[in-house]
Amino acid sequence: MRSASLVSSKTSLAFHSWTIDTGPLVESNVEIWREIRDSLAKGKVESAAAALRQHLEYVSRFLADQLGASVVFHADGNYELGELLPNVIGRLKELYGKAADAAQSWGNIELRDAAARSKEALSRASGAQNVEQWAVNKAVHYNEWANFGKKDFGPVVDSFAELLACVSCDVCGSWLHVSFSKGTAEALRCDCSAVNFNLKPKSK
Numbered sequence: 001m002r003s004a005s006l007v008s009s010k011t012s013l014a015f016h017s018w019t020i021d022t023g024p025l026v027e028s029n030v031e032i033w034r035e036i037r038d039s040l041a042k043g044k045v046e047s048a049a050a051a052l053r054q055h056l057e058y059v060s061r062f063l064a065d066q067l068g069a070s071v072v073f074h075a076d077g078n079y080e081l082g083e084l085l086p087n088v089i090g091r092l093k094e095l096y097g098k099a100a101d102a103a104q105s106w107g108n109i110e111l112r113d114a115a116a117r118s119k120e121a122l123s124r125a126s127g128a129q130n131v132e133q134w135a136v137n138k139a140v141h142y143n144e145w146a147n148f149g150k151k152d153f154g155p156v157v158d159s160f161a162e163l164l165a166c167v168s169c170d171v172c173g174s175w176l177h178v179s180f181s182k183g184t185a186e187a188l189r190c191d192c193s194a195v196n197f198n199l200k201p202k203s204k
């Protein structure tokens with residue numbers, strides 16, 4: 001829907017869950033974080049964990065598409081978070097690297113440094129212990145979240161909030177995407193262009 005510009009970034013909605021009875025339940029990104037933190041404040045770790053897991057699965061799937069991450073195709077459309085999120089992070093790091101190289105080739109040092117800083121922030125957030133443990137390490141199943149205490153689960157929520165802040169725009173809130181021209185990746189950007197990294201190096 002978003003790529004067809006039918007809805008704006010601020011109003012774009014996540015299909016939060018789907019059942020035969022209710023159809024898709026839609027909530028915005030902001031509402032989902034509020035719901036997760038509210039549940040946690042009430043000590044309902046199980047609800048917070050379920051909401052966080054669904055949100056991460058939705059966002060990872062969406063970003064894999066928007067950023068062109070390499071993910072092994074499944075005909076049944078079922079993807080585990082552990083196979084999506086690490087590829088999304090890897091792809092975004094690669095894009096920031098390409099953006100830094102392109103800026104360097106054009107002599108735009110400011111933009112080169114901005115791309116390098118974004119890559120560093122992403123590396124820090126994705127290297128956070130909670131993210132590594134729960135999303136990247138496939139051996140650990142995050143069903144165990146439900147057994148966490150409130151105090152233990154708070155830092156997990158914070159780590160993922162920080163990670164998702166690295167893949168969205170501070171200004172407009174939209175998720176980052178790659179724009180193409182004639183089949184070539186041209187820019188890494190958000191909807192308002194506050195994030196707008198050229199990916200095309202100067203031809204030699």
Ligand SMILES: [Zn+2]
Pocket residue numbers: 169170171172173174190191192193194195
């Ligand atoms: Zn923006």
